[in-house]
Amino acid sequence: MDTVSSKPVVTIRDLAGTLGLSHTTVSRALADHPKIKAETKLRVRALARELGYVPNGSAQSMRGQHGPTIGLIIPDIQNDFYASIAKTVADAAAARGFQLTLSVTEDNPEREMDDLRALIVARAAGIIITPTASPKAQTLELLAGANAVQLVRQDERLPHEAVVIDDYLGVSAATRHLVTYGHRDIAYVGTGTDLSCGRDRLAGFRAVMIEHGLNPDRVALGQPRPEFSHHAVHGLMSGSQRPTALVMGSSSLTIGALKALRSLNLQWPEDVSIVGYGDPVWFELMGSGLTTVRLPVQEMGAYVTSLLLARTELPRVTGGDACPQPSRFAPSLVLRGSARILTAG
Amino acid sequence: MDTVSSKPVVTIRDLAGTLGLSHTTVSRALADHPKIKAETKLRVRALARELGYVPNGSAQSMRGQHGPTIGLIIPDIQNDFYASIAKTVADAAAARGFQLTLSVTEDNPEREMDDLRALIVARAAGIIITPTASPKAQTLELLAGANAVQLVRQDERLPHEAVVIDDYLGVSAATRHLVTYGHRDIAYVGTGTDLSCGRDRLAGFRAVMIEHGLNPDRVALGQPRPEFSHHAVHGLMSGSQRPTALVMGSSSLTIGALKALRSLNLQWPEDVSIVGYGDPVWFELMGSGLTTVRLPVQEMGAYVTSLLLARTELPRVTGGDACPQPSRFAPSLVLRGSARILTAG
DNA sequence: TTGTATGCGTTATCAC
């Protein structure tokens, strides 16, 4: 009807005014306080609905210890792994009446710090973070005073518990599988060693190679982006001394590798065997199916969340300054069709 | 050093106290107010850092019109399309100093309402929403008074602008492509018609079929989940009268369809041609590449965000009650190897 | 250049 209705924004005092009550009573009525007359509650609520009253969250939060949100700081939301984690956390948060504040850092320490700061300013009830390789000093300070849990990556300078993947186990299992299949010339394409998970994966590869007296130095390390592995695999496979098998150190790298193989017109497992890392739905659909290291995403997501929320609802327990042992989740090798038995040649 | 350091929580008054200043001065110093002595600013900031002062966001928000967050309400974060959107919105939000509050509804109207309410309570600066098929009455009311934009789906009862895909165009192009290739027996596997986008896609298929005098009723409609299309395609392809081509109505359905074909040991494009919907990175890597309808994700994400933020920073303009025409973004057909020319037989 | 007083919307404490 009216043309300019810029929502007058209703407060409990407004309700109190038009109802001839005090704002205290209105507040109590809305909160279903035991000793408010039933009829009063009804009247208050009726008007509240009619006028479209919505409580002001800021005002409410100002009184409590923390805000109604939990933060999730991850490097990439388009990555299947993190998207799954986000889903799990979103569900858990919603179930307990928390909001989910998402930060996508792209592994940029600046952004990590800015978004974290915003979370601290908002007095987030809890924070789940996959720290960048080199967080800024401020980030560490900010985090130290917060209720947080580390996910996937662990920065040793942080006092918080960490939920990580047993990367050593994952890559070593993949490598061992290929060795068992008779491969001797195996290359590893993985992420840099600035992060412990990159180091662990590399170590898993090298350990198994050395254990079998094979060359552990056929290795390409770089950023976890498809472009890098595309380039790396292209180089590896266009040389004269081609490896007969490839072990991948991340799902993004797996994508790039597959693209490279395709551009070189190389078939797998015929021309080269390959074991992926991670297990998005489509790995199963590729060719004869991609043999891969499956990460226990669901379990990890559920666990970090419960870990965080457990402490969220309790009086903050600052557990010593010692960096606690991380909870390691074991990946499993999914056997499909991308690794073949090498017949002596 | 100390064992029990439960962070005393520092406020500007605390700073003011130990500095022998008034909290006003501290406030101004922190805000870099022009007429505060440079030296004072320095002292204040030094102490602030030392004591780990962090402003209280709730208190700050209480004074302004809205909180520092923008909300994104989507049905699924594991879906490539929405994950891309989330990325775009996260970037834009971070760039402008907003936080991103993510809600994953799973198309559950209850959850949609709860999460939306939380956003309203938090006085979110703006909201991007992909509404469920049947939002609750409350949801509509809550939304009506908010600064919001609809994405992908448009609920006609809502007064907000909508940014959608030209679904009719997408599916009709896919269908036409197959017809041009000589297919006459084409089936469409799509989403239900409770949403306009589902209706548009179906209409696109039927229109082209009818236009060419072909049977427009080879259709399977259901939930946008892989399980549904797996089942549907399995049925379609095990019957005696197999279609020679399949048009898919969503990316999840495309996944299920591919799984079904694999389980039936059917090759594409040899045994059946198929055109997907959406274009996650891996479509390109499947077999000879999946011919598909590419959605302009980047553009749409950038556009909704700019649309929302433009109004966020301006004085709220309530533009009439009439439901405005949606901005339609045209998809494009990506020709790869999953559709083949049918030689008369 | 700095300080005083006030208000934002709620809830909690103490009356009555």
Next chain:
DNA sequence: GTGATAACGCATACAA
């Protein structure tokens, strides 16, 4: 059962 009043932490209009 209900109502004054204070307090949460911050920013600003208004002095000084």
